[in-house]
Amino acid sequence: MKEDTMNDTAVTGADSVVNTSHLMQTYKPAPVVFVRGEGPYLFDTDGNKYLDFLSGIAVTSLGHAHDQVAAAIAKQARELLHVSNLFHNDLAQDVASMLDSLIIGDSADPAIRANGGKVFFANSGAEAVECALKLSRKWGGGTAYKVVAFDGSFHGRTFGALSATGQPKKKQDFLPMLDGFIHLPYVDVDLLAQCLEQNQIPEQNGRSNLVAAVLIEPIQGENGILLPLENTLAEVRELCNRHNVLMVVDEIQTGLGRTGKWFAFQHDGIIPDVVTMAKSLGNGMPIGACWAKSTVADCFMPGDHGTTFGGQPLALSAAKATLDALLEIRAPETAHDLGQKLREALSGLEGVEYVRGKGLLLGVKLSEDIDASAFTTTALSLGLIANSPVPGIVRLAPPYVIDDTHISEATELFKAALRLHRKGKAG
Template identity: 35%
Template sequence: MPSPAHIKTALPGPKARAMIARDAEVISPSYPRDYPFVMSHGRGTEVWDVDGNRFLDFAAGIAVCATGHAHPQVVAAVKAAADDFLHISSDYWHEQMVSLGERLARIAPMQTLAGEPAMSFLCQSGTEAVEGALKLARYVTGRPRFIGFLGGFHGRTMGSLSFTSSKYTQQLGFAPPMSGVTHVPYPNPYRPLFAGADQGRAVLDYIRMLFERNVPPSEVAAILVEPIQGEGGYVVPPEGFLAGLRALCDQHGILLIFDEVQSGIGRTGKMFACEHWGVAPDIVTSAKGLGSGLPIGAVVARKSLMSQWKRGAHGNTYGGNPIACAAANATIDLVAGGYADNAGKVGAHFMACLHELARDYPCIGEVRGRGLMIGMELVETDAGHTPARALCDKVVTRAFHNGLLLLSCGTSTVRFMPPLSVSTDEIDEAMTLLRSSLDQALTGS
């Protein structure tokens, strides 16, 4: 089958091959690179490699490029901040940092859903945000234990790694992780662990059983959960589950932490995914899309909690960096100004296209998601929904060769996370490339 018009060379091209060879000599091999894309530049949803091949980016730097590549408003904000100063440590104050704190306080789900004031701690990444949330939970409760969920991904530093369980390879070779973490199943209606039961209710009952037999609830500082599970397969929980967690936490004086590093900042069509269910956390973590590509993260908590931190209880050098804060301020303005709404509208169109595609391909077991956080789970054509892992890998690889950048998650789910600025025309173009990729993966062409 001929290559699409925008792919001008064999992939990887000669310049890409040369750079990959240079990289192999000096960069850690631990990065989980799926296919040989070597980027030159990008605009919006489009990216080009160093050999001039053009692609649609439906991975967006793992849901980071919320406003698309090189959005003029973000770039202008970064340039203006850089003209003033590049860094002053978090020992001091500056306008970009305070402005970002004010924006985060306005959009925080504890404020929008429960009317509670919020405060933020700024950092550089999602894993650091999770670490900060865990430290805050232990600090204010005086309790040592936590509940996490199988399939969750919360980062790779040692505290967050203790919760990460989307693949065993992430913990392999790094034992022992932080103690005090107990994992429970994440409710997955498509792959039920509890036969004949409401999966959300069954998981809540499982936690109650743990509290009775194994984990004293009076020792649990917090429950850490993704409102929509990311690396675990873009799994959307059943109705009532997050509200049930909230009630369970309130019953036992446990804090509820929502990890919205991937699902937050407009990704699901709302500023935070938890807003779909009207459930407010005590603490929420943010990163990825917050800075449109610049490294920034945030721990956002109820003010009554974060205000308990004493001077020096937690800190960092780069938190509140003016360049990253400027990017985040511009990003939030764009997302609140229309891109979250666009994610909901265009995401609905995308979901409808994928459901139509599923009628033609029995290997598509389920399409699920919210907004522009969408998973397409591929299965063997049997009665047991057996994950089609090899097929998933082939589809992602073929899509790359056809000019569409994708990533997988879970055991056999293709995930779609384009910039929130993506258009319906770009969705339609991507669907054409995806259909071709499925055909090629299934036939081996």
């Protein structure tokens, strides 16, 4: 919407606004070009203002143009951008140690408290997953190599991550996928138990199962904010312990406060063996990370894995400033409280069937007569940014810096879009 105005006329829709002729057609961007951001707001080329309740898909959790993050990036850019992993930089150790504390939290397990975990820095979510997959195979010592993943999951677009992904449509034009991936319904714990039993073998090299790892999202974000039953992760943890299989939790979308805990697995009071994260870690600076318990992480030797840019000073300066700021605003509690309010505000609206999710990662189920994808186009035209990862569901992942006013504003815009958007009326 134009700053200070909200009317029913679309501010987007002119295809001529964007020229994509030299870009591969992997995306179908909305015809709006953002040139500036400020907190939870974005501004387009015409000065229209939008309330960003998607945060670049759960990335800019501190909002746009965050002072501390911007200052840290600017300072680092003037000092040192990159030296390669042929040389150590202290920021890597600092950020890794912060992540380790956030993951381990107040774990009661003395072995975990004593040894903690270690981190590999990557440049994206998919790369963090690749690290987790390779680490699992290394840990498996050539004996345990299979990875159990789940239907509907999303782990990224590189070949390992795509092979793990449980969405056949995303893979069908790129077959064959990598060997060794098993997909089970999300999350059928009985089938998982059966699967692990079937893959049991007489012990070889300290491994007694052909499965090296169970890879699981605590909430399936790309599958419409789908939650497993309560306590499921604890049951998966127990099965992994029983069969000496790694539990790898993909927290790329859910991590760093978004669901009301630093990491979503903490809702179940467990600690995985391996955790992947990315999105919120740099508040927009591309960075991913794979954390593993030291006993697992130490399987990697120099030369086993690497990336030119991963863990470079520029990305880490953003990550450090982001983590400092997330700690300052008590991100998990903040996301929990704001999420509660947003959920309550949207739950009663006409056209909303229910709201699911945790903290500030919410899926709003619209009534059958509303096309959710077209609804998000309508919402955008009114000045509210959201998306629809699966039919019927609108995903909201606002930054943690919103307040009651932004929640009211978003609710009004959501309501206006609902009113406007009935099949045949808009979209």
